Amino acid sequence: MVSIATVLNESSHKLEEVSGNNSKREVEILLEFSIKSQGKLFQLDHEISEDSYVFFKTLLEKRLKFQPISQIIGQRYFWKSKFLVTPDVLDPRPDTETLIEHTLSLGKFNRILDLGTGSGCILLSLLNEYKEAIGIGIDISKKALNVAKKNADLLNLKHRASFKLGNWCENIEGQFDLIVSNPPYISEYEMMNLSKDVLNWEPRIALTPEGDGLEAYKYILNGAKKLLKPNGKLILEIGYNQRDDVSYLLKSNNYKAITVIKDINNKDRIISASWFD
Ligand SMILES: C[S@@+](CC[C@H](N)C(=O)[O-])C[C@H]1O[C@@H](n2cnc3c(N)ncnc32)[C@H](O)[C@@H]1O
Missing domain, CATH: 1.10.8 (Helicase, Ruva Protein; domain 3)
Known part of the structure; x- marks a missing residue:
């Protein structure tokens, strides 16, 4: 012994x-x-x-x-809850909690759409805060959606959260007062410098849209316009160096009240905008 x-x-x-x-x-x-x-x-x-x-x-x-600790023990705390984590989903990052914090600072929302839901950590954390809200999580990965559904079950949120396989905003019905997303945004070039824990163990589709890292934003910004209610909010996580590019895309798509929020490490991390149609 x-x-x-x-x-x-x-x-x-x-x-x-x-x-x-x-x-x-x-x-x-x-x-x-x-x-x-x-x-x-x-x-x-x-x-x-x-x-x-x-x-x-x-x-x-x-x-x-180099397998990440959260995958080995199968769990990770995010915001106020414990989430199941597998190699099929992005390991929820503390940086993303800035998105939750900022959303809560804007008041109440009732109908939430989470694009690229992964483990469901964003949608489920928001539903836990907004007790009367309902939400839909979209992901292109069936395996990720299975993890999100298990998390909804574990957090007793199955009755307010639904999940759908899909490509960003395609084939989504209804109108939302809040659309959130932490899309894949690492550029193909930056992928070469990632640590082995991330590169070898997290799903590539969760990390990068390839190319310059902006492709997912283009689809989301364009598609969200028809899904947002008047005065609805679009809140996105961005890479530390994407503030200007994503602001430009938002302006070109006629979004208003564009605001950038920094994370706990003082890096640009969240961008939010309003849609007035
Ligand atoms: C950066 S991860 C975010 C996961 C989770 N929301 C979070 O913050 O931890 C991006 C997610 O987008 C999903 N995704 C990638 N391409 C997609 C597409 N074309 N349509 C919908 N979801 C997509 C990935 O499968 C992945 O779950």
């Missing part, structure tokens, strides 16, 4: 090549997950049982192959 503290020290050292300064924290997460999922207590001065140790080593192996 080995002590939990010894495993923590040895494994943190091993994981440094993958996770650098985060290695200790990551090993702690994997150890705690292994030990608790065997129904035992996680305490540094305890010894680790054989079954927990075997399980932990399989998880550590995955991380050593």
